[in-house]
Amino acid sequence: MPDDTDDGVDPDLEQLLAFIRDARGFDFTGYKRSSLARRVRKRMHDVGIAEYLDYRDLLETSADEFGFLFNTILINVTSFFRDTESWSYLQQEIIPELLGSAEADQEIRIWSAGCSSGEEAYSLAIMFAQALGIEECARRVKIYGTDVDEEALREARTGAYSEKALEALPEDLREDLRELYFEQSGSRLVFRSDLRRRVIFGRHDITRDAPISRLHLLVCRNTLMYFNVEAQSQIIDRFHFALRPEGYLFLGKAEMLLSDGERFDIVSMRQRVFRRRAGRAEPPHQPNPLKLTAPTGGERRDAARKRQLRDLVLETAPNAMIALDLDGAITQVNSQARAQFGLTSQDVGRPLRDLEVSYRPTELRSLIEQAHSERRTVRVNGVERRSSDQDVQYLDIIVQPLAADDGMVVGSSVAFVDTTTLTRLQLEVKRNREDLETAYEELQSTNEELETTNEELQSSIEELETTNEELQSTNEELETTNEELQSGNEELETMNEEIRIRSTELDEARTFLEGVLASVAAGVVVLDGELRVRSWNRGAEELWGLRSDEVQRQPFFQLDFGLPTDALVEVVQRCLTSGRRTDPVDLIAVNRRGRRIRCSVICSPLDSQAEGVVLLMEDLQEAGEQD
Structure with a gap:
């Protein structure tokens, strides 16, 4: 294969x-x-x-x-407060800030994505109950637990767990949780009902289904690492849409958001806690349901590199650039535009008409309407702009309509080309051509050096990005393997417990059988299908003087004791063949004291799937004396 x-x-x-x-x-x-x-x-x-x-x-x-x-x-490896250091950070640093920024009596909405059998969702309920109090938590906090595994969700909905589920926690914390948040029901611990009603479980595929919205906190730990780069990007788009501004995202220790600095702030990289930046959230991308084949690994990396390159080209462009949609709302602003016009990432999503740049240094809205109606690039040269210190800046403004593959205009871009230096150079040329040529050569040399430096920096950035992606992929793969091993270990522990129970039952059955045989006064000998001794009770020891360990597994008809066993060969064979009990056979024998006795022997087949017989030997003289 x-x-x-x-x-x-x-x-x-x-x-x-x-x-x-x-x-x-x-x-x-x-x-x-x-x-x-x-x-x-x-x-x-x-x-x-x-x-x-x-x-x-x-x-x-x-x-x-x-x-x-x-x-x-679907590897369902989870536990209460898994990675306690990360949960402690969430409890001590994040939850107080989250509750402090929420309005009074506002509902706190939390989503545990990939919750498996529910321990993580109930851990969140416990943590908020400790911060707000149980009654306040039951009134204000709503937790959504989702997963694609229906079997795991059925277990989560019961809210019942074994004692072992809390064993990994420190002893003092374990006892506090048992007392406050669980009720004993037989051998199971059941989560308290008032908080249980605030935890809603349901099936949800984070790669396809619409996300839960207006969240204060989204917890998705050790789930993203199972997906490829393209799927992770789509999931992060959904998470960004689901969170309200300043909402928190809590990931697993093998997951990071290194390429989403525009949308998420890093709160704690060590504990994998991120905060959504304020601004309008775009609806998450919905994949084409008719697409039946997944892209290859090479195609996914090429798409990611192209998307990254496209974003870097816009971000590092030497001219200020703004992109708009058909409604006149800003969709992208590069670093030059932010620095030159005082724009920020929070202005993304706002209408252009609400910003100063729409009418200063020139009226942009009319130029944009002209470009859309005429479907051509509109350019205005030599626009004068005065800064706060009255310095004059000259700009060429280029408005370019943006059309899709079908020819429909979907938006526009506005570029501000700074021509101040060129204009001043032209003025200087009129006064002194030689000085202008010297200045131009110096400017050209500086520009080439800057371009060379920029290319070297860009190459270094790409190499670092590639190395980081490889390290991230290796880390996720190791974490996946670790969870698989943990899942296998739990299966082995379950099998070991079952074997221990079976062994105990067998020991009890053997002890019981030995007790029954020992209580029989007559001699009882059990032979297997090969006519070897399997059991020799105390009555047989008293009758013939041979201990059980001396005859165990020995051929019965080769034993030398007071019973003439040759006379029993035909009887035993007939019992094995017919499967029926034989009539008593009376034989003259010598017991362990050397006395001649008359011994009655009855042969019965074993009543089981195993082949063999049971010989019942009784001293008729002694029995008569007792009578």
Whole structure:
């Protein structure tokens, strides 16, 4: 079977993923191919299938196999207050600031995305209850817990967990949580009902479904690392739309937002806490539902690099540039425009007419309307602009309509080309041509040096970005492997507990059987199918003088004791053949004291699947004396 990674796509695996999406609505095409292929192959190995196409045939014929496959792919590793250092930071630094900025009696909305079996959502309820008080938390806080795994959600909705679920917490914290937030129900701990009603669980696919909106806090820990770069970008778009301005995003220790500085501020990179910047949120991008095949790893990286390059070209352009949509709202502002006209990232989304740049240094709205109506570039040269210190700046303003592939105008761009230096040079030329030529050569040399420096810096930035992406991918892969190992360890612990219980039951059954045999006064001997001694009770020891450990596993008819065993060969064989109990056989024997006795022997078949017989030996003389 080929080894498909993010760089090499296995078409058979892609067909299998498309089939799963179309048949059951689970879209795994955005998952990292290396970890996804490893989980699918694990399930294929369990059912003894080597090829993806053969496994697809199994899915088509067995509806239950989908459930086993999903449980293998969706690694549900979670716990209460997992990574306690990060949760402590959230409790001590973030929640007080979040509650302090919220209006009185305002509902606090929280989303736990990828909540698995619910421990994370209930941890949030506990944390806010400690900050607000239980009654206030039950009145104001609403927590949404979502996941794609219905089986895990069913467990989360019960709110019942084993004692082991709290074992990883410090002892003092564990006892406080048991007393305040859980009720004992048999061997399970049930989360308290008043807070449980404020936690809402539901199925939600963060790669496809519309996000929950107006959130104060969004928690999504160790979930993004399973997705490829393109899927992560789409998910972050949805998270940005879901959060209200100044809302907090709490990620896992293997996840970062290094390329979203325009939309998120870093609150704590160590604890992976980010804050959404104020500004209008754009609706999240919705993928085309008709697209049946996922892009290859190379295409995803090319798209990411092109998008990054496009943003860097606009951001580092030497001229101030502003992009507008058809409604006249600002969609992009580069660094030169922010520095030159005092704009900020918070102005993105505002109408142009509300800003000073719309009428100073010239009326832009009429130029934009002209460019749209005539569908051509409109240019105004030599516009004079005076700064606060009365310095004169000359600008060429270029308004360019932006058209889509179908020819429809979707917006416009406004570029401000600073021509102050050129204008002054032209004036200087009139006074002294030689001085102007010297100044021009110096300017040209400086410009070339700056361009060379800029290219070197750009190359270094791209190399650092590439190295960072590789390190991030490796970190996520290691975290994924760690969770898989933890999941396997939990399965082994469960199996070990079952084996221990079975062993205890077997020990009890053996002790009981030995007690029953020991209580029988007559001699009882159990022989297996090969006529070897399997059991020799105390009555047999008293009768013949041989201990149980001396005869164990020994051939019965080769033992030398007072019973003439040759006379029993035919009786035992007849019992084995017929499967019925034989009549008593009376034999003259010698007991352990050397006395001649008359011994009655009855042979019965074993009443079980194992082949063998039970011999009941009784001293008739001693029995008669007792009578």
